[in-house]
Amino acid sequence: xxxxxxxxxxxxxxxxxxxxxxxxxxxxxxxxxxxxxxxxxxxxxxxxxxxxxxxxxxxxxxxxxxxxxxxxxxxxxxxxxxxxxxxxxxxxxxxxxxxxxxxxxxxxxxxxxxxxxxxxxxxxxxxxxxxxxxxxxxxxxxxxxxxxxxxxxxxxxxxxxxxxxxxxxxxxxxxxxxxxxxxxxxxxxxxxxxxxxxxxxxxxxxxxxxxxxxxxxxxxxxxxxxxxxxxxxxxxxxxxxxxxxxxxxxxxxxxxxxxxxxxxxxxxxxx
Numbered sequence: 001x002x003x004x005x006x007x008x009x010x011x012x013x014x015x016x017x018x019x020x021x022x023x024x025x026x027x028x029x030x031x032x033x034x035x036x037x038x039x040x041x042x043x044x045x046x047x048x049x050x051x052x053x054x055x056x057x058x059x060x061x062x063x064x065x066x067x068x069x070x071x072x073x074x075x076x077x078x079x080x081x082x083x084x085x086x087x088x089x090x091x092x093x094x095x096x097x098x099x100x101x102x103x104x105x106x107x108x109x110x111x112x113x114x115x116x117x118x119x120x121x122x123x124x125x126x127x128x129x130x131x132x133x134x135x136x137x138x139x140x141x142x143x144x145x146x147x148x149x150x151x152x153x154x155x156x157x158x159x160x161x162x163x164x165x166x167x168x169x170x171x172x173x174x175x176x177x178x179x180x181x182x183x184x185x186x187x188x189x190x191x192x193x194x195x196x197x198x199x200x201x202x203x204x205x206x207x208x209x210x211x212x213x214x215x216x217x218x219x220x221x222x223x224x225x226x227x228x229x230x231x232x233x234x235x236x237x238x239x240x241x242x243x244x245x246x247x248x249x250x251x252x253x254x255x256x257x258x259x260x261x262x263x264x265x266x267x268x269x270x271x
Contacts, residue, residue, distance in 0.1 A: 039161050039174035044255060048157075048175050049082070050270060052182060055239040055263045056084055060270070066148055067139035069132045074233045075122045080135055081148045083156065083182050087127065090119050091155055099138070099147040106144070107134040156181045160193070168207030171255040173217050176244050180224050183234070191227040199223035217248055239263050 039048055053062035062082055069080030077087035085092040093115040100109045111134065114126025124131075138144040160178040167173070181193045188194035197220065204219035205211030221240050228234035243261035252259075259270045 038165060038171050039178065039255070040157075044171055045157070047255065047257070047259075047270065048178060051175065051243070051259075051261075052083070052179055054261070054266070054268045055179075055243070056182075058264070058266060060268060066145050067136045069135045071122075071124070077118060077122050077124065078127065078131065078135075080132075081139075083148075083152050085148070085151070087115060087118055088121050088123075089185070091151065093119055094155070095147060095151045098151055099144050102147060103141070103143045106141070107137045108144075110134075156186065159186055163197075166208065167216075169213055169217065170253045172244075172247055172253045173213065173220075175255055176217060176220060176224075179239070179244065180220075184224075184227060191230050196220065196223045196227050199226065213253060214248065214251070218245075221245055221248070236264055238265070 039045060049062040050060045053059055053065065057065050057068065059065075065082045069078055071077060072079050076089050078092065079086050080092065081095070085095050087093070093112075096108045096112060096115055099106055100112060108131075111127055111131050114131075117123075118125060118127065157178055160181040161174045164174040164177040169177070177193070177197075180196055184196060185192045186194065188198075190196075190199070200216065200220035200223040201209075203222070204216040206216050207213045221244060225237045225240055228237050228240070243263055246261055247255065247259065257270050259268075261268055
């Protein structure tokens with residue numbers, strides 16, 4: 001499987017500060033527009049997970065990915081779980097810490113010192129060879145699956161949707177933000193989510209600032225494509241150009257089904 005089929009996500013800021021510190025710079029879900037329908041509606045959220053999974057796992061079955069773990073050779077150590085938590089970028093560490101807080105003595109708890117030591121590197125020291133098997137064992141438990149969903153929401157989904165609502169974009173735009181945050185991390189450097197958003201705003205105003213929603217989202221996608229092309233692992237930009245851009249060109253700002261798209265040459269459909 002080519003590297004770009006799994007996220008190369010999580011920028012240096014995320015590794016340095018940890019997901020909790022970075023996520024705190026974005027508005028909370030509670031701070032978003034009260035009562036506004038959007039990607040956080042259960043059916044839309046499931047749709048978002050399936051769309052991301054088509055790019056991350058070449059499958060619409062995102063719930064089959066809890067046990068996934070491998071080193072994809074992107075310099076971020078092990079990548080695992082439903083959004084590709086990485087041992088080298090602090091979010092895998094945050095996940096295992098959360099899981100251990102809730103379920104002490106779990107199969108992954110003994111690896112916490114090693115996860116802290118390898119954070120920010122591609123190293124497997126203290127993790128290999130047993131960590132992948134322990135991850136797959138943990139994935140059989142409801143506590144670990146719940147922890148994956150909760151850490152995904154806290155670090156990526158909730159901040160992305162809240163920021164998108166503040167910027168005045170509807171469900172498609174909220175998904176565009178979320179997918180960008182999953183791949184690039186929620187940092188502020190030029191190739192992280194904050195930098196991508198800043199670049200887009202230099203070319204178009206958000207709807208909240210009086211701009212056209214479609215014009216702004218096109219500018220955001222342009223900025224994201226630029227960011228993706230700065231790293232070899234992101235060189236295929238089809239998850240933008242033959243998926244999100246397709247929905248945008250059709251004017252599907254509410255991300256309504258049916259949806260048809262392609263990622264890395266593979267075709268998908270949700271009726």
